[in-house]
Amino acid sequence: MRVRLTKTFHFEAAHDLPTFPDGHKCRRLHGHSFRFDVVVEGEVDPAKGYLIDYGDIKQAAEPIVKRLDHYYLNKVEGLANPTSEVIAKWLWEKLKPTLPMLVLITVYETCTSRCDYSGG
Numbered sequence: 001m002r003v004r005l006t007k008t009f010h011f012e013a014a015h016d017l018p019t020f021p022d023g024h025k026c027r028r029l030h031g032h033s034f035r036f037d038v039v040v041e042g043e044v045d046p047a048k049g050y051l052i053d054y055g056d057i058k059q060a061a062e063p064i065v066k067r068l069d070h071y072y073l074n075k076v077e078g079l080a081n082p083t084s085e086v087i088a089k090w091l092w093e094k095l096k097p098t099l100p101m102l103v104l105i106t107v108y109e110t111c112t113s114r115c116d117y118s119g120g
């Protein structure tokens with residue numbers, strides 16, 4: 001039995017996007033209530049009846065959330081250009097070593113705008 005599990009995390013942060021055109025609103029310093037999903041996939045152990053403890057995902061992600069929450073993302077190492085795309089890859093690279101079952105990161109910059117990244 002193959003399943004996908006998703007756990008959602010939140011952080012509040014400021015950024016500006018230096019690669020957008022002059023005069024674009026995203027060039028100005030602004031903030032978002034970011035949300036991201038950590039999606040893992042694998043075979044359920046029949047004896048246990050679960051893939052992974054959601055708490056293990058939380059334990060892997062929380063130290064990373066602490067590095068982002070209420071920070072100016074452009075100053076975080078590796079996030080000089082903190083687009084949703086760059087943030088998704090950054091999260092992937094931080095989480096994949098401790099969560100080998102990771103198959104997808106989705107970063108929600110707003111309620112209607114999100115970026116999916118699955119490695120590569």
Ligand SMILES: [Zn+2]
Pocket residue numbers: 015026030031032109
């Ligand atoms: Zn923004």
